[in-house]
Amino acid sequence: MRIIGCDLHARQQTIAMLDSDTGELEDKTLEHQGETVREFYSALSGPILVGIEATGSMQWFLELMEELGIDCQVGHPAKIRAAEPQKTKARSKRCRAGVCSCWLKIVFLRSGCLPVNHGMCAR
Numbered sequence: 001m002r003i004i005g006c007d008l009h010a011r012q013q014t015i016a017m018l019d020s021d022t023g024e025l026e027d028k029t030l031e032h033q034g035e036t037v038r039e040f041y042s043a044l045s046g047p048i049l050v051g052i053e054a055t056g057s058m059q060w061f062l063e064l065m066e067e068l069g070i071d072c073q074v075g076h077p078a079k080i081r082a083a084e085p086q087k088t089k090a091r092s093k094r095c096r097a098g099v100c101s102c103w104l105k106i107v108f109l110r111s112g113c114l115p116v117n118h119g120m121c122a123r
Contacts, residue, residue: 001047008052
């Protein structure tokens with residue numbers, strides 16, 4: 001399963017993607033130009049879970065995820081910030097260290113797994 005924490009903005013999105021089978025973690029920024037976002041998500045194989053923070057401009061993204069058959073969970077911004085492991089000043093650092101990794105932790109907790117060794121599950 002691929003678990004993706006996504007910090008969605010008007011012109012781009014920053015993601016942290018975990019492959020729960022291999023433990024591989026990848027950071028990536030996708031520009032919202034042309035078909036870039038559609039091509040990226042449609043090229044992913046296997047079960048996929050995406051987590052995003054609720055924003056006023058998320059509807060297009062939710063519709064795309066539904067069209068592609070990808071499970072997309074939306075979190076309340078205040079609850080996500082409260083669960084962040086540390087407070088950082090830079091928005092990009094907060095995304096990578098906070099919002100994206102927070103989604104990975106939430107998914108693990110819901111599934112009964114604990115993140116160990118770069119995202120590998122231990123039951």
